[in-house]
Amino acid sequence: MAMSTFQASVRRTTAEMDAWQALAPEPVLDAAQPVVDAHHHIELHGLPDYDLTSLRKDVGSGHNVAATVYMECAAHYRENGPPAMAPVGETEWVAAITRDTEDRSGPRLAAGIVGFADLLLGDAVAEVLEAHVAAGDGRFRGIRQMTASDPGFSMLLPPRPPGMLADDGFRRGFARLAPLGLSFDAFVYHPQLREVAALADAFPETVIILDHIGTPLAAGPYAGRREEVFEPWRRDISMLGERLNVRMKLGGFGMFSCGFGFEDHAQPASSAELAAAWKPYAETCLAAFGADRCMFESNFPVDRQSASYRLFWNALKRIAAGWSPGERQAMLHDTAARAYRLATQHPSSPDAASRPDRRRDRDASPVRRRRPRSRDRRSADRLPLQRSRPRRSRRSGERAPPPPADRERSCG
Numbered sequence: 010m011a012m013s014t015f016q017a018s019v020r021r022t023t024a025e026m027d028a029w030q031a032l033a034p035e036p037v038l039d040a041a042q043p044v045v046d047a048h049h050h051i052e053l054h055g056l057p058d059y060d061l062t063s064l065r066k067d068v069g070s071g072h073n074v075a076a077t078v079y080m081e082c083a084a085h086y087r088e089n090g091p092p093a094m095a096p097v098g099e100t101e102w103v104a105a106i107t108r109d110t111e112d113r114s115g116p117r118l119a120a121g122i123v124g125f126a127d128l129l130l131g132d133a134v135a136e137v138l139e140a141h142v143a144a145g146d147g148r149f150r151g152i153r154q155m156t157a158s159d160p161g162f163s164m165l166l167p168p169r170p171p172g173m174l175a176d177d178g179f180r181r182g183f184a185r186l187a188p189l190g191l192s193f194d195a196f197v198y199h200p201q202l203r204e205v206a207a208l209a210d211a212f213p214e215t216v217i218i219l220d221h222i223g224t225p226l227a228a229g230p231y232a233g234r235r236e237e238v239f240e241p242w243r244r245d246i247s248m249l250g251e252r253l254n255v256r257m258k259l260g261g262f263g264m265f266s267c268g269f270g271f272e273d274h275a276q277p278a279s280s281a282e283l284a285a286a287w288k289p290y291a292e293t294c295l296a297a298f299g300a301d302r303c304m305f306e307s308n309f310p311v312d313r314q315s316a317s318y319r320l321f322w323n324a325l326k327r328i329a330a331g332w333s334p335g336e337r338q339a340m341l342h343d344t345a346a347r348a349y350r351l352a353t354q355h356p357s358s359p360d361a362a363s364r365p366d367r368r369r370d371r372d373a374s375p376v377r378r379r380r381p382r383s384r385d386r387r388s389a390d391r392l393p394l395q396r397s398r399p400r401r402s403r404r405s406g407e408r409a410p411p412p413p414a415d416r417e418r419s420c421g
Contacts, residue, residue, distance in 0.1 A: 021272075021314065023058045030317035033277035037071035038323045042337070044074050045345035045353065047258055048220065048306030050082040051103065059310035061106050061118075067309060067318035068116050075342065075353035076120035078306075079103050080194065080220075081153050083125065093133070096125040097140045104146040111146075114354070121150040121349035123194050128154055128182030129173070135185045142189060150349045151192035153220070154179075159198045161230040162266070174204045183212060192216040192348065198266075199225045199238060202245035209252035216254055218348060221261025221308065222290050223249070227268030235268065243293050250297030256348050257298045259305050259325070259340065262287045263312030272314040280323035283316055291328045300336035304345035305329075 021029060046068070052060055068074045087098035100122055107119040122145050126137040142149050158169040173179055174197075186193055195205050195217055202223050209217050225242040227235045249255055262269065262283070269286055271278045295303055305325045309318060316324070329337045346353055 023056065023063060023310070026313055030277055030320070033279060033317075033320065035280055035320055035323055037319060038280070038326045040071060041073055042326065043342045043353065044072050044322060045304065045342050045349075045351060046074055046077040046307045046309075047304045047345040047349070048080045048260060049077055049309045050080055050084075050311070051106075052084045053082045053310055054084075056310045056313075059313070063310070064118065067307075067313075068118065070317070070319045072319065072322045074116040076117040076346070076351045078121040078123065078150070078345065078349050078351075079107070079119035080123050081125040093127060093130060093137055094140060096127075097137065097144050100124045100141050100144040100149060104144060104148060108146060117351070117353065120148060120351045120353070122148045123151050123153050123192075123349075124149065125154060126152045126182075128152075128179045128185075129176065131178040131181040132185065134182040138185055138189055138191065142191075149191075151186070151194060151216075151218075153194035153196060155196045156201070156204075157196050157198050157224065159200055159226065162198065162226055162228075172204070174201070174208045180208075180211065183208070183215070187212065187215045192218055194218045194220055196220045197223065199223050199242045199245070202242070202249055205255070206245075206249050206252055209249070209255050213252075213254050216256060216348060217252075218256045218258060219249070220258050220306075221264065221267075222246075222257065222259060222294055224261060224264070224266060225290065226266055228266050232268060239289070246293055247297045250294075250299075250302075253302075255298075255302070256344065257294045257303045259291050259294055259303055259328075261306070261308045261312065262290070263308065263315030263321070265314075269315070271316065277316060277320065280316075280320045280327060283320065283324035284327035287324065288328050295332075295340070300332060300339040301344060303340045304348065305341055 049064065050059070051064055064077075068077065081096070081099060083096075083099070085099050085102035086095040087101075088095075103119050103122055110116065110118045124141045124145075126134050126141065128134055130137070138152070141152070154173075156169050156173045158171050158173070160171075170176075174195075183193065193215060195208075197205060197219075205217065205219060205223075223242065223246060225238050227238060231238060246257075250257075261267065263271065265272070271283065271286075305322075307318060307321055309321075312321065315321075326337075326341070329340055332340070342353070345351065
């Protein structure tokens with residue numbers, strides 16, 4: 010993420026956000042529920058003062074966070090050596106600063122680490138991937154290469170070459186992930202979801218984790234067009250849900266690109282207000298993927314511009330409240346723990362004690378298996394690699410309605 014473009018969109022410093030968020034205190038909802046935060050950064054460009062101490066403060070603000078997943082953000086690259094190896098410095102750094110949480114009884118920070126490697130290197134990227142694994146202290150789980158690109162929207166990220174996911178060199182590099190048991194985090198904009206589906210079809214043995222619900226744009230040139238964007242986004246999410254090697258991250262709602270505008274309010278929104286705005290998107294994803302392939306993320310500190318960590322997870326828990334206990338456990342803890350192969354202090358599901366430990370490894374390399382008869386016992390890492398019918402909400406059987414049109418606003 011380029012510093013200049015991201016900094017232009019930062020409304021408040023970390024200190025200013027602390028003061029603003031203090032205006033809307035809320036008690037923690039369902040404090041005993043274990044949570045895995047599937048996506049956060051540390052010392053992100055534009056918010057460099059959001060350091061490990063800041064993360065500890067947020068994670069310790071009341072929710073029962075069992076573990077977190079660190080997501081690459083171009084921090085602490087190596088300054089010497091081959092340029093292709095520079096991103097390994099980020100893995101070395103985050104593994105070192107969070108190593109002490111491995112032996113604590115509290116949250117395991119960066120229990121999973123996702124780094125960056127340039128897959129356009131083709132076969133040569135294998136050396137970089139192996140270096141990440143060696144540097145990751147047993148916690149390196151995959152890579153993210155941001156390919157978000159839209160000809161009319163370049164307000165947060167520098168332009169990426171269009172069609173990168175179909176590039177021959179990129180795909181040769183992508184083929185190197187599965188043999189190492191690594192997943193791929195995909196950050197794209199909503200017009201690119203079919204490109205993700207094509208990639209998933211070409212590499213059914215590789216787990217792809219879609220960040221930020223596929224980023225339905227609603228800012229900049231897309232401001233005021235929420236209903237217009239929602240239907241094609243919903244259609245493509247349903248189509249993508251048929252690819253059983255794809256997982257979905259429910260989050261990124263607080264990004265400026267999603268256009269909700271809560272960061273501009275003089276008074277922070279309540280968790281109920283946040284949940285009401287985000288629910289149509291989350292329910293669409295849950296209908297398409299099922300709870301056993303959906304996981305919640307904070308995307309902090311990016312989404313911290315919109316709400317505090319406590320309110321953010323209160324809102325996500327409100328979204329999950331209408332689902333069964335097993336489904337809530339899946340989307341708040343189990344799916345992320347399986348997808349990123351995390352060891353936590355909490356069971357992976359109510360019947361986890363009866364499952365062999367080796368099941369945790371299958372998300373990194375899905376295999377064809379017979380579909381279990383009962384939906385309640387179904388787990389994404391036990392499904393066959395074939396297309397299935399899109400799922401609908403258990404509660405209503407209806408498609409989630411589009412959200413109301415939002416006001417015109419600039420991504421800033």
